[in-house]
Amino acid sequence: MAPTVLPDATHEVTNQPPPIAPYDASADAALLEGLRREGAGWAEADIRRLGRHAGSPEAQQWAADAHTFEPVLRTHDRYGNRIDEVEFHSGWHDLMRVAIAEGNSGAAWADERPGAHVARYAGLLVWGHTEAGHGCPMAMTYAAVPALRHQPDLAAVYEPLLTSRVYDPGLREPTTKRGLLAGMGMTEKQGGSDVRTNTTAATPTGEDGVHTLRGHKWFTSAPMCDLFLVLAQAPGGLSCFLVPRVLPDGTRNPFRIQRLKDKLGNRSNASSEPEFDGTAAWLVGPEGRGVKTIVEMVNCTRLDCVAGSATLMRKALVEAGHHVAHRTAFGARLLDQPLMRNVLADLAIESEAATTLTLRLAGAADRAVRGDEGERAFRRIATAIGKYWVTKRAPMFAAEALECLGGNGYVEDSGMPRLYREAPLNSIWEGSGNVNALDVLRVLGKDPSAAPALMAELTSARGADPRLDAAIAQIGTELADPTDAQTRARHLVERLALALQASLLVRHAPPAVADAFCATRFGGGGYAFGTLPATADLTGILDRALPDDR
Known part of the structure; x- marks a missing residue:
């Protein structure tokens, strides 16, 4: 007699919730009321649309992929040339593309409407339901604009690109791109929050405002940004400098990524340790007033x-x-x-x-x-x-x-x-x-x-x-x-x-x-x-x- 085949009853799934996606990340009364109260009610339709996108299966999958397939450091190309690039999964790029198009980076600085900055933060509150790591370059790009305005000649060149809604990845001469991302380099291993102990040295080149940097930074996130605001010790004291990854002549500015940090969380976002050695930098603001x-x-x-x-x-x-x-x-x-x-x-x-x-x-x-x-x-x-x-x-x-x-x-x-x-x-x-x-x-x-x-x-x-x-x-x-x-x-x-x-x-x-x-x-x-x-x-x-x- 043939053995009795029992149904696969032990694997019946019951009493488990269905997938949460799709859901509306903007279905939050406190968020929508605050948006109107703080002067950006005009942005509500866009925030609602973005909230539905954030809770979609597609966007949630981008988030999961960006977290699962972590960035990879490539210090050299196949021929042995130093390139110091970081490769990201396509999910990261999809998240970045939407975030920038929706104004989550620097666009608010170019928007004259009252409440533009409120609308940006409401966008962060809903699009952040995807994945947190890509919020880092959004934050730094947004924040770079008011700092860069301390040097009007540099702001005139770069601000229109930092406020762009176009995601244009890849290291190229900044003014040839349709949109830029900015990062920051402050902390060093010996000082941490005490940035006045920084040892990175800035040496004047003789050209007005231009220096060369030599030193290191301990935490510099999103190293594939186009520009960085960096603190370094100039002859007149701790100063702020603009460091582009690619120089005006199209050559790579020395930005030696020693390693990527093995972090507890935020793993989709690359955090690096760059070293500078003859790195060209432009002074931002008065010398000695970097902080x-x-x-x-x-x-x-x-x-x-x-x-x-x-x-x-x-x-x-x-x-x-x-x-x-x-x-x-x-x-x-x-x-x-x-x-x-x-x-x-x-x-x-x-x-x-x-x-x-x-x-x-x-x-x-x-x-x-x-x-x-x-x-x-x-x-x-x-x-x-x-x-x-x-x-x-x-x-x-x-x-x-x-x-x-x-x-x-x-x-x-x-x-x-x-x-x-x-x-x-x-x-x-x-x-x-x-x-x-x-x-x-x-x-x-x-x-x-x-x-x-x-x-x-x-x-x-x-x-x-x-x-x-x-x-x-x-x-x-x-x-x-x-x-x-x-x-x-x-x-x-x-x-x-x-x-x-x-x-x-x-x-x-x-x-x-x-x-x-x-x-x-x-x-x-x-x-x-x-x-x-x-x-x-x-x-x-x-x-x-x-x-x-x-």
Whole structure:
């Protein structure tokens, strides 16, 4: 008798969520409301279109491929010629092409419409649902423009190409290309954040403004950019220089890539260690004022760090929400179980606070560019506050969202480990937590307009919530006491960040969101996500945060 053949029943797939794509990355009430409130409502149709593209299977596959097939360094060609090029997967190039075409790099500087910079940051918040690594050259190219304006003759040549919406990869003489990307080289192995200890030397050539560099850089990301702003020691002190990869005569400028960094996350983006030896460089800004010149770049890239972390939070929330809406356990959907609802709602208010703050900072940046001195003062201190806090919250957020998927979230196929590894980056890039906390103290001490601008923003919500009022009063007391200021810097900046987020939420978010945030962020909540009080309107919070999967 022939053996009985049993059906392949053990491999029947049940109780697993369907693929999340396609989804709409712009289906976020906090994002769209902030876009309109900060003066870029005219861009809403484009943001919605870009959000649908970001959540498409095609774009999500580009992201997965760019992460999986990492960049490869080619120091020499087949004949032995030094080329120092990095090869990227086609998925990376697809992401870059869309990002630049949509204005996520430098295009806002060429757009005269009020709100142009807000529209850019909204674009980052939705297109960032794809893959974070390619956001690095977007950020640096955007940030290079105001720094380069310290040298008008160079800005006249390169700014039109840095603000282009055309992705034109490959090393060629910059002015022959349809669009340029810019990077930055600041840190060295012996100094890190203390750039004044840099040893890279800049020697004048005798030609006005032209020097040759000799030295190294420890972290220079996106080495296939066309131009780099680099700090080096000139005879007059630490100065900022423009270093093109290809010289005006078409020859390669010495830019010896020693290796690519083996990083925890952000692996689609090449981070390198270049060495300079007779490298031609053009002075940007006054000699000896390199930090002051390049700080224009840092102020911009720090806001991109805030946006990057806010985007990661939102993406992680969407992934967690999708899973719990389609997974059952113990006889009910996870989304319908009270404790899971508490966790997800707590994540949702954290995400909304981060998104709302990002867009408020983007609005301040946009208005500062247009000459608003009050917004300039607010932007300077509030960006450092936001950089410290939002980027610090991202790793905790990613871990909790991953846990919502249980063991599935710990598997690479889910995409959650990629988010988890990415989460710490923005807290480190452009100044660690300590650097940004101390920068807040520095601004408070040096800029007499900073504290009034910040307090005006906080107190504009006075009377809306007694817990916020008490927090603002306590902040006023702490600001007036300089004792052990550096030791207490993190505590002060944390309180400032929470008060700033609460002030925005009580003015602009629904009561369910604002009340839950104030109830838990001002001493009444637990230390982990999912500790909202029983009185919190979980349904109101979740209906707002996750409209598509309910």
